[in-house]
Amino acid sequence: MPQNKTHPQRDPFPLRVLDSATQGLNVLGSALILMLMVLVGIDVAGRNLFGKPVSGVPEIVTLSIVAIVFLQIPQALRAGRMTQSDAFLNWLNRASPAAGKALATLFDLAGIAVVWVIVRTTWPIFTRAWDRSEFIGALGDFTAPVWPVKLILIIGGAMLILQFAARIWRRFFI
Amino acid sequence: MTPFEIGLISLAFMCVAVMLGLFVPIALMVSSYLGVWAIKGSPLLASKLLALAANDAISSYFFGVIPLFVLMGFIVSEAGFGRDAFDVANAMFRRLRGGLGVSTVGANAIFAAITGISIASAAIFTKIAVPQMIRHGYSSRFAVGVVAGSSVLGMMIPPSLLLILFGILAEQSIGDLFLAGVGPGLLLAVFFAVGIVSMAVWAPGFVGHPDTGDEGQLAPAQFFAKGAPIAVLIFVVLGGIYAGVFTPVEAGAMGAIGALFLGFVMRRLTFARLWNVLVETGLVTATVCFLIIAAQMYSRMLALSGVPAGLGGLAANADLGLWGVMLIYVAILVFLGMILDSSSIMLIMVPLMLPVIIPMQVDLIWFGIVTVLAVEIGLLTPPFGISVYVIKATLDDPDISLADIFRGAAPFALIMLAVLALVLIFPSIATGLIPGH
Numbered sequence: 030m031p032q033n034k035t036h037p038q039r040d041p042f043p044l045r046v047l048d049s050a051t052q053g054l055n056v057l058g059s060a061l062i063l064m065l066m067v068l069v070g071i072d073v074a075g076r077n078l079f080g081k082p083v084s085g086v087p088e089i090v091t092l093s094i095v096a097i098v099f100l101q102i103p104q105a106l107r108a109g110r111m112t113q114s115d116a117f118l119n120w121l122n123r124a125s126p127a128a129g130k131a132l133a134t135l136f137d138l139a140g141i142a143v144v145w146v147i148v149r150t151t152w153p154i155f156t157r158a159w160d161r162s163e164f165i166g167a168l169g170d171f172t173a174p175v176w177p178v179k180l181i182l183i184i185g186g187a188m189l190i191l192q193f194a195a196r197i198w199r200r201f202f203i
Numbered sequence: 204m205t206p207f208e209i210g211l212i213s214l215a216f217m218c219v220a221v222m223l224g225l226f227v228p229i230a231l232m233v234s235s236y237l238g239v240w241a242i243k244g245s246p247l248l249a250s251k252l253l254a255l256a257a258n259d260a261i262s263s264y265f266f267g268v269i270p271l272f273v274l275m276g277f278i279v280s281e282a283g284f285g286r287d288a289f290d291v292a293n294a295m296f297r298r299l300r301g302g303l304g305v306s307t308v309g310a311n312a313i314f315a316a317i318t319g320i321s322i323a324s325a326a327i328f329t330k331i332a333v334p335q336m337i338r339h340g341y342s343s344r345f346a347v348g349v350v351a352g353s354s355v356l357g358m359m360i361p362p363s364l365l366l367i368l369f370g371i372l373a374e375q376s377i378g379d380l381f382l383a384g385v386g387p388g389l390l391l392a393v394f395f396a397v398g399i400v401s402m403a404v405w406a407p408g409f410v411g412h413p414d415t416g417d418e419g420q421l422a423p424a425q426f427f428a429k430g431a432p433i434a435v436l437i438f439v440v441l442g443g444i445y446a447g448v449f450t451p452v453e454a455g456a457m458g459a460i461g462a463l464f465l466g467f468v469m470r471r472l473t474f475a476r477l478w479n480v481l482v483e484t485g486l487v488t489a490t491v492c493f494l495i496i497a498a499q500m501y502s503r504m505l506a507l508s509g510v511p512a513g514l515g516g517l518a519a520n521a522d523l524g525l526w527g528v529m530l531i532y533v534a535i536l537v538f539l540g541m542i543l544d545s546s547s548i549m550l551i552m553v554p555l556m557l558p559v560i561i562p563m564q565v566d567l568i569w570f571g572i573v574t575v576l577a578v579e580i581g582l583l584t585p586p587f588g589i590s591v592y593v594i595k596a597t598l599d600d601p602d603i604s605l606a607d608i609f610r611g612a613a614p615f616a617l618i619m620l621a622v623l624a625l626v627l628i629f630p631s632i633a634t635g636l637i638p639g640h
Contacts (some may be wrong), residue, residue: 059481062270062488070455073449087264090452091446094266094492095258101489110486112494114542118224138224138260143232143253150254182257 039203044195051103051188058100061093087172092165092178100184103192130200140193148186155179206242210508213238217551219502227495227547233455233495235504242507254498260499261492264452267376270488271455272362275462276318277480277487279436282466285327287429290315293422296396301403301410303339304349304397306419307332307430308558311353312392315360316437317458319367321582323546325354329597342411343603345402348611353395355579355619358545360388360456361441364491365578367451370433370631372496372553375452378444383568383633387576387626393620402614409614432465472486494550496604502554515584518559525563529627532556532598533577544589548578569626572633583616585609 040048072086105111122129157163158176166172204212217234219229232253239249266562292309297303302431311324318324334345336354358365361381372375382607398536405412440458443449449457466472505511524586539548552575560570582590591608626632 053487055482058489059478059485062484063481065267066271066456066459067276069271069453070460073453073457079447090264090267091262094270097270097485098261098489098496100490101485102493105493106488108486110490112490112544113224113226113230114549116222116542117222123579132223136229139233140226140229143229143236146236146250147232147253147257150250151258153256154254160430177540178262179258186257195450 033066040199041203044198047188047191047195048107051107051192054100054185054188055104058097058104061097064089065093065097068080085166085173088171088173090171092175096178096181098199099181099182106192108195133196134197134200137193137196141190144186144190144193146169148183148190151179151182169178204242206508207510207513208514209238209615210505210510211239213241213504213508214510214555215515218495221547222542224285228493230496231494231501231551232447232606235500236502239507242504247332252503256491256503256549257496260496265371266492267452268367268455269364270484271452271459272319272364272367273487273491274484275440275455275458276323276364277484278459278462279314280327280582281476281480282462282471283316283463283470284312284433284436285314285324286331288433289328289331290419290421290428291430291433293419294426296420299400301399301413303332303336303341303413304345304399304403304410307336308356308392308395309354310390312360312431315357315388316441317361317362317433317462318357319364321354321357321364322580322593323589324357325350325546325593326597328354328595333598335587336413340411340413342409342609344607345410347598347603347608348613348615349395349595350596351583351608351612352615352618353589354594355390355582355615356388358411358575359384359391362455363575363577365549366571368491368495368546368549369574371551372498372549373557373567373571375571379568379637380571381441381444382636383572384400384575384630385636387572387622390625390632391619391622394622395615398614399472423456432469434462436465451640462620476514480632489512491546494546498550499556501551505554511555514555514563515559519562522623528559528563529530529573533573533623533627536574536577537580537584540578541584541588543581545575545578545582548581549574557575566630566634568637569633571629573623573626573631576619576626580619580623583609583612583619588612 043110068083068086068089072083072172076082118129118133121132155176158174158179165175213234216237217230220230220233220382234281236249236253239252240246243249276558276583289306289310291302292313293306296305296309299305307328309326314324329347332350333343333346336349337343357363361384363381363384366380367377369375405411410442436458439461440454443457444451463472463477523531536548536552539552583590588609591612594603594608
C-alpha cells in the first residue's frame with residue numbers, strides 16, 4: 030500500500046491501540062501455527078513409533094485453521110498483503126490524487142460492508158453454539174467445543190472492519 | 204432477468220472491480236452477495252451464504268496443508284538451503300558453456316523440491332545468483348531473466364502451493380497432482396538448461412561473455428555436507444507421501460519440523476528469525492485462505508446462477524471440441540496472469556471451468572498441470588508479471604529496469620509455452636508417473 034506508509038509515532042492514540050491489538054491477534058495466530066506443527070508431529074510419532082495415534086488431532090486442526098486465518102487477516106490488511114491488482118489505483122493516484130483517494134475509500138467501504146455482513150450473520154451461529162454447547166469429535170473419545178472458533182471469527186472480522194476504517198482515517202487525516 | 208444473466212453480470216462486475224484495484228477477496232464476496240440477493244430476491248439468504256462459507260469453507264483437516272507447507276518453505280529459505288542448492292548445482296554444472304545459468308536452473312529445481320512458492324525462489328536466487336552471474340561476465344538482462352524464468356519451477360516441482368490449491372478446488376488427490384508435476388517440472392528444467400547453453404553459444408550478444416568459471420569446485424565432503432540435508436528433506440516429504448506413511452498434512456508438518464531441526468543443528472536459525480518466519484507464514488496463510496473462503500462464496504453463487512453449466516452447454520453447442528476449449532482457457536489464463544496473482548486466477552477460473560471440462564471426460568490431474576503451467580507463464584509476461592516485480596524489488600538496482608527483466612525473461616516464457624504445448628499434446632508427460640493412469 031504505497032498510499033499509507035507506516036508512521037507509528039505520528040498515529041493518533043486510537044490507531045496505535047488498534048495496531049497493537051491487531052498485532053496481538055497476529056502473534057496468537059502464529060503461535061497456533063507452531064502448535065499445529067507440533068501436534069501433527071506428535072500424532073505422526075505416536076502412530077508410527079508407539080502404534081497409538083493421538084486422538085483429537087484432526088479435530089483440532091480443523092478448528093484451528095479457521096482461527097488462524099481470522100486471527101491473521103487484520104494484520105495482513107494492515108501490512109498491505111491482501112491480494113490486489115493495484116496498477117490502476119497507482120496510475121489514478123498519479124493522474125488525479127483526489128479521484129484515487131475517493132476510489133480507494135469506496136473500496137475500503139465495500140470491505141467494511143461485506144465483512145460486517147459476515148460478522149453479523151455469524152453472531153447467531155456463535156450464540157447457538159454457546160447455548161447448546163456444540164462440539165466436534167466423538168463422545169467418549171475426544172470432543173472440542175465449537176464456540177471459541179466462532180468467537181475468534183467475530184473478533185477477527187471486527188478487527189478487519191476497524192482496519193479498513195483506519196485506512197480511510199489515515200488517508201484523509203494523517 | 205434470468206439467474207444466468209445475473210450470474211454473468213456479477214461475473215463481469217467482479218472482473219471490473221478487480222482490475223480497478225478492489226481487493227480480490229472483497230470483490231469476490233461483494234459480487235457473490237449481490238448475485239445471490241438478485242437471484243433469490245433475499246438479502247437474508249445472501250448473508251447466510253456468506254457467513255456459512257466463512258465458517259465452513261476451510262474448516263477441514265485437509266486445509267492444514269497450507270500453513271504447514273508455507274511454514275516449511277519459509278524455514279528452508281531462512282535457513283539458507285537455497286544457497287546450498289546453488290553451490291551443489293554450481294559444482295555440477297560449472298564446466299558447461301553458460302554454466303552459471305544452468306546452475307541457477309538446477310538450484311531452482313532442487314530448491315523447488317523442498318519449497319512450494321515461486322515468489323520465495325525468485326527473491327532468494329535474485330540475491331544469490333544474479334550478482335555472481337554479473338561478476339562472471341553475463342549480461343545483467345540475461346542474469347535476471349534466468350532467475351525469473353527458473354523461479355516458476357517452484358510451482359511445478361512438488362511440493363507446490365498451486366497444485367495443493369488445485370487439488371482443493373477440483374477435489375483431486377494432492378499426492379497424484381504432486382507426482383504429475385514431476386515430469387513437466389523436470390522437462391521445463393531441462394528445456395531451460397538446453398535453452399541457456401544454446402543461447403550462450405549462438406546469442407552471445409544477449410547472454411554476455413561469461414568466463415569459464417573454475418570457481419565453485421566442491422570437495423566431495425563439502426558437496427555431501429551441502430547436499431545431504433536437502434536430500435533428507437526431499438526424502439522425508441515426498442517419500443513420505445508416496446510411500447503412504449504420511450498424509451500431505453503430515454508431510455508438511457514433518458518437513459517443517461525437519462527443516463527446523465536441521466536449521467537449529469546447523470546453527471543457521473535463531474529464535475528471533477524463527478519468529479519472523481512464523482509471522483510471515485501467518486500472513487501468507489491468512490491471505491491465501493481468505494481468498495479460498497471468498498472463492499467458495501463465489502463458486503456457490505455461480506452454481507446457483509447456472510453460469511458454469513450454461514458455459515458448458517455453450518461450449519458443447521459451439522462444437523469447439525476439447526482442443527478449442529483448452530486453447531481458449533489457456534489464453535485466458537495467460538492473459539489473467541499478466542494482471543493477477545496465480546492463486547487468485549486459479550480460484551476464479553477453475554470453478555468456472557470444471558463443469559465445462561468434466562463432461563468432456565478430461566483427466567483432471569492433467570487439467571490441473573496445464574492450469575498451473577499456463578498461470579505461471581503470466582508471471583513472466585508484461586505488463587504485470589509478479590515474479591518480475593519481486594526480482595526488481597529484491598534487486599534494488601536502478602541500472603536494471605523492469606523492461607530489462609521482462610526482455611531477459613521472454614525466452615523463458617517462450618520455452619514454457621513450448622512445454623505447455625507438449626503437455627497438451629502428450630498428457631502422459633504429466634500423468635505417466637501416476638500408477639493406474
